Amino acid sequence: MLITFLLALIVFLVLAFRGLGFLAWVAAAGIWLIGWRIVGIDSPLLYETVAIVLIALAALYGVPPLRRQLISRFIMPRFAKVLPRLGDTERIALEAGTVWWDGDLFSGMPDWNKLLGFEPPPLSADERAFLEGPVDELCRRLDDWQVYQLRDLPPEIWDFIKRERFFGMIIPKEYGGLGFSALAHSRVVTRLSSRSITAAVTVMVPNSLGPGELLIHYGTDEQKKRYLPRLATGEEIPCFALTGPEAGSDAAATQSEGIVEKRTIDGNEVLGLRLNWKKRYITLAPVATLIGLAFRLKDPDRLLSDQEDRGITCALIPRATPGVEIGLRHDPMGVPFQNGPIVGTDVWAPLDEVVIGGRDGIGHGWRMLMESLAAGRSISLPALSVGAAQMATRICGAYATVREQFDTPIGRFEGIEEPLARIAGLTYLMTATRTLTCGALDAGEKPAVPGNICKAYLTESMRQVISDAMDIRAGSAIQRGPRNTLARAWDAVPIGITVEGANILTRSMIVYGQGAIRCHPFVHKEINAVAANDLAAFDIAIFGHVNLFVTRAIRAKLLAFSGSRFADAPNTQDMRRYYQHLSRFSAAFTIVSDSAMGTLGGSLKRREKLSGRLADALAYLYLASAALKRYHDEAKTTSNFALARWSVELCLFRIQEALVGVLDNLPVRWVAVLLRLAIFPLGARFRPPADRLGAAVARAILEDREARHTLTADVFVPPADDPGLGMLEAALDKAVRAIPIETKLRDAVRAGNLDRAPGHMLDDLGLAAGVITQQEYDLLNEARDARDEAVAVDAFDAEVFKRLH
Numbered sequence: 001m002l003i004t005f006l007l008a009l010i011v012f013l014v015l016a017f018r019g020l021g022f023l024a025w026v027a028a029a030g031i032w033l034i035g036w037r038i039v040g041i042d043s044p045l046l047y048e049t050v051a052i053v054l055i056a057l058a059a060l061y062g063v064p065p066l067r068r069q070l071i072s073r074f075i076m077p078r079f080a081k082v083l084p085r086l087g088d089t090e091r092i093a094l095e096a097g098t099v100w101w102d103g104d105l106f107s108g109m110p111d112w113n114k115l116l117g118f119e120p121p122p123l124s125a126d127e128r129a130f131l132e133g134p135v136d137e138l139c140r141r142l143d144d145w146q147v148y149q150l151r152d153l154p155p156e157i158w159d160f161i162k163r164e165r166f167f168g169m170i171i172p173k174e175y176g177g178l179g180f181s182a183l184a185h186s187r188v189v190t191r192l193s194s195r196s197i198t199a200a201v202t203v204m205v206p207n208s209l210g211p212g213e214l215l216i217h218y219g220t221d222e223q224k225k226r227y228l229p230r231l232a233t234g235e236e237i238p239c240f241a242l243t244g245p246e247a248g249s250d251a252a253a254t255q256s257e258g259i260v261e262k263r264t265i266d267g268n269e270v271l272g273l274r275l276n277w278k279k280r281y282i283t284l285a286p287v288a289t290l291i292g293l294a295f296r297l298k299d300p301d302r303l304l305s306d307q308e309d310r311g312i313t314c315a316l317i318p319r320a321t322p323g324v325e326i327g328l329r330h331d332p333m334g335v336p337f338q339n340g341p342i343v344g345t346d347v348w349a350p351l352d353e354v355v356i357g358g359r360d361g362i363g364h365g366w367r368m369l370m371e372s373l374a375a376g377r378s379i380s381l382p383a384l385s386v387g388a389a390q391m392a393t394r395i396c397g398a399y400a401t402v403r404e405q406f407d408t409p410i411g412r413f414e415g416i417e418e419p420l421a422r423i424a425g426l427t428y429l430m431t432a433t434r435t436l437t438c439g440a441l442d443a444g445e446k447p448a449v450p451g452n453i454c455k456a457y458l459t460e461s462m463r464q465v466i467s468d469a470m471d472i473r474a475g476s477a478i479q480r481g482p483r484n485t486l487a488r489a490w491d492a493v494p495i496g497i498t499v500e501g502a503n504i505l506t507r508s509m510i511v512y513g514q515g516a517i518r519c520h521p522f523v524h525k526e527i528n529a530v531a532a533n534d535l536a537a538f539d540i541a542i543f544g545h546v547n548l549f550v551t552r553a554i555r556a557k558l559l560a561f562s563g564s565r566f567a568d569a570p571n572t573q574d575m576r577r578y579y580q581h582l583s584r585f586s587a588a589f590t591i592v593s594d595s596a597m598g599t600l601g602g603s604l605k606r607r608e609k610l611s612g613r614l615a616d617a618l619a620y621l622y623l624a625s626a627a628l629k630r631y632h633d634e635a636k637t638t639s640n641f642a643l644a645r646w647s648v649e650l651c652l653f654r655i656q657e658a659l660v661g662v663l664d665n666l667p668v669r670w671v672a673v674l675l676r677l678a679i680f681p682l683g684a685r686f687r688p689p690a691d692r693l694g695a696a697v698a699r700a701i702l703e704d705r706e707a708r709h710t711l712t713a714d715v716f717v718p719p720a721d722d723p724g725l726g727m728l729e730a731a732l733d734k735a736v737r738a739i740p741i742e743t744k745l746r747d748a749v750r751a752g753n754l755d756r757a758p759g760h761m762l763d764d765l766g767l768a769a770g771v772i773t774q775q776e777y778d779l780l781n782e783a784r785d786a787r788d789e790a791v792a793v794d795a796f797d798a799e800v801f802k803r804l805h
């Protein structure tokens with residue numbers, strides 16, 4: 001009997017581990033019955049009871065009509081009460097975009113071969129030529145300090161940007177644009193942001209959510225032909241006005257409205273809109289010629305249909321239209337890109353001309369915005385964040401070598417090594433995530449949840465990287481001036497955190513909220529079935545869900561006990577264990593998430609601290625996947641190995657922290673206890689990347705030139721006379737050449753052939769004693785001068801100072 005029991009259990013667990021719930025029950029029942037025949041009966045009652053239970057479970061799993069009548073019929077009404085109720089705007093937001101790798105992570109059994117086999121299209125020859133041509137040229141022409149003093153881009157830079165069609169990156173070639181891929185677009189913004197955030201934001205906005213993108217996807221042919229060519233060449237400068245004083249994060253609450261009215265114009269009766277709005281924070285508004293406007297369209301006289309409130313609608317309003325007040329500027333943290341309010345008072349415009357998509361577009365504004373954001377959130381702010389992080393890596397790698405204190409380059413101090421490792425590791429992780437997500441866009445996906453993850457988690461990582469970089473550069477990061485390239489990124493951090501969905505909201509509501517409904521294999525189907533009162537569909541969804549929970553619970557438990565060893569992993573020797581750990585956490589995430597939904601129902605939506613932690617777990621699963629994918633696709637160097645391991649270990653630790661946080665705070669305590677036993681039976685054992693690994697990562701940007709360059713491939717490196725990064729790079733080159741000579745001197749001191757002396761006095765002694773040649777002495781002096789220059793800060797005449805920005 002024991003053997004039969006063990007055999008049935010093992011077969012059941014193996015099949016359930018592989019996600020085959022129905023087969024697992026059938027096989028267990030079969031083995032039990034066969035065992036009964038072969039072994040004989042010791043305790044008939046026990047055998048019969050177990051057999052009946054197993055057969056009943058197998059039947060429930062495998063015979064839908066039976067379970068529909070016995071179970072689903074009764075639980076469907078109860079489900080209707082606990083499932084989250086979705087308003088129209090919420091439903092449209094949740095349903096925007098497509099489900100991609102995020103679906104695999106939610107399923108608890110990610111197929112790593114699918115990820116590793118994913119080959120996004122590479123940059124085209126045109127795109128590469130643009131990056132190396134106009135983008136580098138624009139970077140060369142940009143003087144960001146001058147931009148700050150002018151409080152705007154100089155006219156010749158505006159002209160260059162327009163002439164080279166920077167504003168038309170997303171506009172198809174047939175309309176005169178560049179027709180770039182998402183990755184090319186992102187890399188252009190990244191490179192520009194390494195030189196001037198003002199220029200990057202200026203270029204970014206017409207290429208993100210706004211008139212251009214809305215027209216491409218939803219405009220009428222006439223509207224496309226009219227506006228797209230002019231937007232591509234910068235003849236029209238667009239802005240997009242959604243946010244108002246009353247409607248920030250809750251953008252759908254906009255009080256801007258357009259009333260449908262008839263007017264007689266030149267003897268003809270024209271149907272139009274009388275628009276009133278107050279918008280603020282609108283990027284490019286002060287210089288815009290074409291305003292993309294989101295407003296609520298109302299038809300009180302029922303001129304269009306029987307419905308008075310037709311919902312959120314998007315329109316294009318030319319700046320010159322009477323009633324438009326535009327031109328005032330906000331001052332966003334001193335970063336001088338154009339940003340300001342727009343007010344419209346009784347602005348009248350012909351409806352068919354201005355509503356995007358014509359009459360068919362009426363009331364579809366919210367869907368247009370959500371669908372565009374599903375793609376756009378993966379591009380603009382992630383690109384800016386990667387630019388800032390790569391720049392910080394480039395600067396700090398050089399500065400920590402060039403800057404000496406206590407007669408030692410500061411990069412050799414462990415205290416500096418720690419933030420350096422964070423800077424380099426996060427930069428690797430952020431770039432990997434950006435590349436993977438843009439790749440998905442270029443492959444035709446609209447990955448909404450990964451886009452939200454990119455927006456929130458890459459901007460947060462940027463905040464960490466820039467803060468660390470400021471600490472490493474210390475005083476020289478604080479004194480503003482042309483030499484200081486970090487302070488501008490520091491100023492811009494809160495902008496990245498806030499725009500396109502402020503991070504607190506994105507983390508605590510959107511990432512998990514959308515993930516739970518869209519990426520979960522069954523929840524969306526359950527909601528739709530309940531809404532449609534479709535018992536058959538509900539039955540299939542709910543039993544699929546039960547099967548998912550049971551099999552993933554078994555999987556999570558077995559993986560936790562085995563240190564993830566039973567998990568399938570791609571045949572990659574060096575990273576195999578990480579794939580396995582992530583598979584384990586994916587299963588753990590599935591059951592924790594299902595338990596939270598199951599015990600809290602619709603109220604989980606308001607438990608933002610819990611859903612924020614679930615968002616963290618999902619986000620770091622995604623980021624870690626991106627790091628593994630990057631490592632798989634790139635050269636297997638020692639530095640890449642350290643960077644990838646650091647990234648994945650950080651993610652594993654954060655996933656664990658997030659799951660432990662959910663378990664610690666889940667209101668239904670017995671469920672939390674059972675979950676803890678299932679997913680952390682041996683305790684929470686993952687730790688942040690070890691010091692030794694951090695040291696290897698820091699060395700990658702201090703000592704491995706190739707790794708430093710690869711890690712910062714998007715940064716524009718200016719010539720040596722540039723007072724910021726240019727001088728620092730030149731000083732680094734000289735410092736590196738001086739290292740063997742300095743070693744020679746130090747060895748001589750150690751051997752007792754030279755007296756100990758500080759700095760250049762030791763060089764003099766070395767020259768006099770013949771330890772180094774005149775040429776070597778000159779090189780040391782050059783390196784010292786370059787160092788002095790690179791660590792110098794700006795100082796201003798008192799009168800000049802008063803006029804500075």
Ligand SMILES: Cc1cc2nc3c(=O)[nH]c(=O)nc-3n(C[C@H](O)[C@H](O)[C@H](O)COP(=O)(O)OP(=O)(O)OC[C@H]3O[C@@H](n4cnc5c(N)ncnc54)[C@H](O)[C@@H]3O)c2cc1C
Nearest residue numbers: 240241242243248249281282283332499500501502504505
């Ligand atoms: C420099 C800059 C440029 C911008 N450019 C544009 C533009 O071109 N066009 C445009 O239309 N808009 C633009 N915006 C607006 C931007 O998108 C909004 O600022 C943003 O959506 C947040 O709105 P808010 O600032 O009013 O914050 P609020 O909505 O007042 O939010 C305040 C805080 O509450 C949090 N919060 C709100 N609701 C919740 C919730 N349910 N749960 C948890 N936390 C919540 C938010 O995360 C935030 O931390 C820009 C803003 C800035 C600063």
